[in-house]
Amino acid sequence: MMDDIDRIMEVMDAAFDPRWGEAWTHRQVSDSLAFPHTHYRLIGPDGEPATGRAAGFTLVRAMADEEELLLVAVAPAHRGAGLGRRLLGRVLADARGREASRVFLEMRANNPAERFYRLSGFEPIGRRPAYYHTPGGETIDAITFACDLKQALPAATGISR
Numbered sequence: 001m002m003d004d005i006d007r008i009m010e011v012m013d014a015a016f017d018p019r020w021g022e023a024w025t026h027r028q029v030s031d032s033l034a035f036p037h038t039h040y041r042l043i044g045p046d047g048e049p050a051t052g053r054a055a056g057f058t059l060v061r062a063m064a065d066e067e068e069l070l071l072v073a074v075a076p077a078h079r080g081a082g083l084g085r086r087l088l089g090r091v092l093a094d095a096r097g098r099e100a101s102r103v104f105l106e107m108r109a110n111n112p113a114e115r116f117y118r119l120s121g122f123e124p125i126g127r128r129p130a131y132y133h134t135p136g137g138e139t140i141d142a143i144t145f146a147c148d149l150k151q152a153l154p155a156a157t158g159i160s161r
């Protein structure tokens, strides 16, 4: 039977382009979930929490009053249907529920998902030069995005203040 880490890994393996080396291994996921402050969400193709195979997932690390979105991914076959947006809304609602004031994330500078994050209320707040090292030996800057949970969030998140 598939456990939740297998469900995460099935999406992971399909979602991340191997060029960038962003996908985590099973070991990295299970090690991170051994920490009590790391949380995950799985979503099914119908947008509800996945009970069978997952279409997408998020992995979040909660710190003092900040949370870091470590990974968000939707399997290619299920993209463009609003599942990513729904997952981000869930991340923000969970973080608010834990009384965090901010959620941040690092994004590879050439990732087209910038628009995706902006639509859910994330804004770029900084850049880390040569933060990522690709398997091909390239270095790529990271852009840090943050979403201030004390502000009203965009309607797209489905969360009202």
Ligand SMILES: CC(C)(COP(=O)(O)OP(=O)(O)OC[C@H]1O[C@@H](n2cnc3c(N)ncnc32)[C@H](O)[C@@H]1OP(=O)(O)O)[C@@H](O)C(=O)NCCC(=O)NCCS
Residues within 6 Å of the ligand: 015, 016, 070, 071, 072, 073, 074, 075, 078, 079, 080, 081, 082, 083, 084, 085, 086, 107, 111, 112, 113, 114, 115, 116, 117, 119
């Ligand atoms: C980024 C990702 C999670 C988006 O998932 P999704 O389910 O397709 O997103 P949604 O359907 O909810 O899209 C929400 C909005 O963001 C936009 N959007 C989504 N992905 C986008 C992309 N790569 N570039 C530009 N806009 C994007 C959509 O057009 C949509 O806007 P609209 O409603 O105005 O059309 C998915 O493409 C993915 O898994 N990518 C690979 C992994 C990755 O790069 N993760 C992020 C870095 S860790």
